[in-house]
Amino acid sequence: MQLYNLKAAPNPRRVRIFLAEKAIAVPLVEIDLAKGENRTPEFLAKNPLGLLPVLELDDGAVIAESVAICRYFEEQQPTPPLFGTTPLERARIEMWNRRAELEVMLPVIDHFVHTHAFWQGRRLQSAEVGELARDTALKRMAWLDAELAEREFLAGDRYSMADITLQCALLLGKNTGAPIPESMPNLTRWFAVVTARPTARA
């Protein structure tokens, strides 16, 4: 078994943190985008989208998409539970994981892609769309700041997949000009807590 990895990107980071929380060791194969290693025929046979991460099982079966990979490992090793233990808890964690991804990670990525020099010439950029995406991300952060006044973690009183997604989204925001504003004490407290976990450096 091996995990095709891209060190700096938010989605592979989600899987690495998830595996570290479960103390599951999977050999990493680093893919170099600058060298086009995600566009070789061999890699595109594993994931036609050229995206990371990709998990390859010993029999050659491949699973792409960070959350699909994490859920596969959750079933292989349920402890500690990161997707919940009852139907309602699992639904709530999935709800908050989707909100973290769709409402925070995607606008943070949009802001990055539309405004950062790295993407000039690689993607169509609209400064206006980029600023709008940042506004959306900041509004969602303010909402989550209020939610986190009432509980320790995003989906309840236990660290879960939803926290992993949100911390990876906000780490990208921090590094690309959309950090958590100082005016949000609960989200700031939560971010300090989750990024202080040893697994955050996985």
Place this chain on the structure above:
Amino acid sequence: MQLYNLKAAPNPRRVRIFLAEKAIAVPLVEIDLAKGENRTPEFLAKNPLGLLPVLELDDGAVIAESVAICRYFEEQQPTPPLFGTTPLERARIEMWNRRAELEVMLPVIDHFVHTHAFWQGRRLQSAEVGELARDTALKRMAWLDAELAEREFLAGDRYSMADITLQCALLLGKNTGAPIPESMPNLTRWFAVVTARPTARA
């Protein structure tokens, strides 16, 4: 138990089709966006994002987010399985469901929001971003057309959650100027098959 619904939107449709496939009857409460019914304090207490669908359980607990709601019902009534029956099958269905949502539904929605008269004055519109989103959606459709040459349904030989997501995405595309091109016979065949299921009109 009741499901807050928005008849014409793709995400509530995913849940309605899912419930129909399982023959689960849940009373629907229609929310009228034009009257601002998704922005009342009562509704925002259920989902602060003002989005549909929302499932309300008999004890008042709420679950938002279409896929979270569907997974909740999958656990309550596993038959017929729409999220898979083995860890690998479940991972593959999640992978394809995510691809259908992130790679097709989101660009189709982006194209709609950035180019359609309905959104004038409601959202920032960029015709250039809208056309780029349509290009992305069409590229993804071409990819899926090739994938569907090899199997009957998106994630394998059985209808699944991934098909539900894709059919709702492509129905929106059909209605908003991003239909399946005639040059894609496999995707066209698949769309005819899934939309001919009685549940497609749920």
